[in-house]
Amino acid sequence: MARRGERRPPVQVERISMLVEKGELAPPAALASFRQTGTPLAVSSTAGTDSPLEKALANLDRLVGLKEVKQLVHEIKAFIEIQQRRAQEGLATEPLTLHMIFKGNPGTGKTTVARILGCIFKELGVLSKGHLVEVERADLVGEYIGHTAQKTREQIRKALGGILFVDEAYSLARGGEKDFGKESIDCLVKAMEDHRDDLVLILAGYREEMDYFLQTNPGLRSRFPIRIDFPDYTLDELLEIAQIFLAERDYYLSVSAREELMRQLQVAHNLRHSGNARLVRNIIERAIRRQAVRLSGQKNLSRDQLMIIERVDLEGGAAA
Numbered sequence: 001m002a003r004r005g006e007r008r009p010p011v012q013v014e015r016i017s018m019l020v021e022k023g024e025l026a027p028p029a030a031l032a033s034f035r036q037t038g039t040p041l042a043v044s045s046t047a048g049t050d051s052p053l054e055k056a057l058a059n060l061d062r063l064v065g066l067k068e069v070k071q072l073v074h075e076i077k078a079f080i081e082i083q084q085r086r087a088q089e090g091l092a093t094e095p096l097t098l099h100m101i102f103k104g105n106p107g108t109g110k111t112t113v114a115r116i117l118g119c120i121f122k123e124l125g126v127l128s129k130g131h132l133v134e135v136e137r138a139d140l141v142g143e144y145i146g147h148t149a150q151k152t153r154e155q156i157r158k159a160l161g162g163i164l165f166v167d168e169a170y171s172l173a174r175g176g177e178k179d180f181g182k183e184s185i186d187c188l189v190k191a192m193e194d195h196r197d198d199l200v201l202i203l204a205g206y207r208e209e210m211d212y213f214l215q216t217n218p219g220l221r222s223r224f225p226i227r228i229d230f231p232d233y234t235l236d237e238l239l240e241i242a243q244i245f246l247a248e249r250d251y252y253l254s255v256s257a258r259e260e261l262m263r264q265l266q267v268a269h270n271l272r273h274s275g276n277a278r279l280v281r282n283i284i285e286r287a288i289r290r291q292a293v294r295l296s297g298q299k300n301l302s303r304d305q306l307m308i309i310e311r312v313d314l315e316g317g318a319a320a
Contacts, residue, residue, distance in 0.1 A: 053123035060116050064244070065237040066109055069228055073117065076226065080124050096126060097225050099192060101214070102204035104230025107276025110204050111165065113228075118163045121200065128198050129161030137171040140184040148180040152187040161198050164188075169203035170213035185220065192223060232276060238265050242280045246309065251288060256311040264314065287313040 050058070057077070060070055076098070083093045098121070102110045115132045122130025135155050142148040156164060166172075166188070172181035192201055203210070203224065214221040233241065239262060246252055253261060261283065268279055291313040295301060 051123065052119060056116050056119040056123065060113070063109060063112065064240050065233050066113070066230065069109070069113060069230060072226075072228055073113065073120070076117075077120055077124065080121075080126060084125070097196075097223075098126065099201045099224045099226070100203075101210060101224045101227040102202055102230060103207040103210045103227065104204075105206065105232055105276055107278030107281075108230040108232060109277070110230050111167075113230075114163055114165045114202055114204075117200075117202075121163075127162055127200065131159075131162035132165055133159035133162060134165045134167060136167045137181065137184075140166070140172065140188075141180045143180075145180075148183040149187050152184045153191075156187070156191045156195070156199070159199060160195060163200045163202055164191075165202045165204060168205045168209075170205050170209040173213055173216060185217070189220065189223065235262065235265050235269060238269075238277070238280050241277050242284055245281060245284050249288070251291075251307055251309055253309050254311065257287075257309050257314050260311045260314045283314065284309075290314075 057074070060073055063070070079094075080096060080098075083096060086093050102114070104110055111132075111134060114134075118127065118130040118132050120130075121127040133155060139155055140148065140152045142151050172185050174181065188201060191199060201224075203213075205213070207229065214224075239258070242261060243253070264283060265280070287309050291309055294310075294313060295305065298305075
């Protein structure tokens with residue numbers, strides 16, 4: 001009980017604390033919720049002094065799951081730093097070949113990690129800009145002879161100083177020798193050589209398709225020494241992603257809604273082998289819309305009523 005003169009924490013803050021204690025709300029989601037309430041949090045004396053590099057690494061570490069991916073990114077950072085220090089001492093150095101293969105299902109964090117890598121590489125002096133240009137086959141492959149080279153070079157030009165992220169990269173080799181996709185691959189390989197000091201190429205796609213793609217292109221395989229597997233999220237990780245997504249938007253799940261969401265994720269995981277954040281986002285966005293319909297027309301709604309997602313708001317979400 002608060003003593004006289006002390007400010008009692010808002011009801012929503014007490015609710016958040018209770019959910020954390022019960023294990024129903026993960027710390028990242030709780031932190032987002034606290035920020036939304038406007039409650040002042042204890043801040044260290046060094047707040048605001050973090051460098052962009054430290055912030056990028058913190059953003060990486062805050063991602064749900066992806067333990068091995070995070071570890072590999074930290075290893076790449078350490079490798080770059082040590083090679084730079086060896087060069088300063090006049091010691092032999094390893095070449096900084098940072099082109100990568102990202103393998104995994106959609107919605108498993110590949111694009112997010114690529115953006116973070118762009119920032120890290122910029123701060124380490126490997127790239128001049130560190131931005132991300134995301135493309136797919138339609139952005140690279142043209143409709144007639146010479147058109148593909150033109151389109152691919154234009155995307156390369158946009159990506160100079162940063163990362164060119166080619167999603168579903170295996171589609172560039174689907175048409176065989178006569179397909180224009182091969183011309184795009186040739187342009188990309190040439191760009192890797194011509195701009196080796198200010199361009200990183202990341203080829204991404206489904207695990208099986210990317211493995212086959214690299215097997216059929218042995219020359220290409222040798223140019224990508226870093227290969228990162230992005231596993232599907234576990235059910236607990238998907239629930240944590242949902243809670244963070246809701247907390248950032250000033251919503252939270254009732255106990256029965258949490259149970260319903262977990263049930264839907266379990267069904268989807270079993271039937272579709274789907275463990276990705278896009279599924280969660282779709283379910284939650286639909287629940288928010290349904291909550292709005294449920295509340296519309298009601299008067300004198302409380303703050304809590306506007307924030308809480310009930311079980312009825314989630315029913316049918318996984319199939320939507």
